[in-house]
Amino acid sequence: MSQPQLPTNDPQFPGGTVQLSGRKLVISLLIMGIATTSLMFVYWEQHTRPFRSLREAIGREFKHSRPNVEGGRQKGRGPWTLRISMKVDFPPTEDTGRAQEIANRILQLTSQIQRDNQYENIELNLIQFIPQEVAKTKTITWTAEELKAEQ
The missing domain is CATH 3.30.300.30 (ANL, C-terminal domain)
Structure with missing residues (x-):
């Protein structure tokens, strides 16, 4: 299975793509979801208390x-x-x-x-x-x- 590739204009990466492992992508999405849920909980708690x-x-x-x-x-x-x-x-x-x-x-x-x-x-x-x-x-x-x- 191939890894997702993101386009880039960085001369350090020939071919114009950066490889991102699936594990890092999933972990970063989970962290973003937890952070967003936490912010929503804190906002709602302060708004309704x-x-x-x-x-x-x-x-x-x-x-x-x-x-x-x-x-x-x-x-x-x-x-x-x-x-x-x-x-x-x-x-x-x-x-x-x-x-x-x-x-x-x-x-x-x-x-x-x-x-x-x-x-x-x-x-x-x-x-x-x-x-x-x-x-x-x-x-x-x-x-x-x-x-x-x-x-």
Whole structure:
């Protein structure tokens, strides 16, 4: 079996190719894969750690809601926003009473768990996924002034 050859313009190698053993190629690919996986793990750990406890609390409170919690600024500017997205099993735009009950409970959980109040806004997205249709979404946003008034 012939070894892979890479083209080169180096005058030291007549014929214009460099021979690379299969063993070195496989080892270098494994090292690159391990390094990439490690970097992805570290990034994901740092990105989700501040919100993990809130996400788990929402998941325990609302089974099968698949909550996602993120924080930051949209595109690096604007107010600091805590974004919470979760799946619901009812149309959130039509059943506003039930949506408001969920929103109030989410706000209570957020105030209990996310004690460092560095966010200026809290945004809750309630999403109903319907097969073969567009998802129905309701977004509820609280500003810092509204949050202080509710406490």
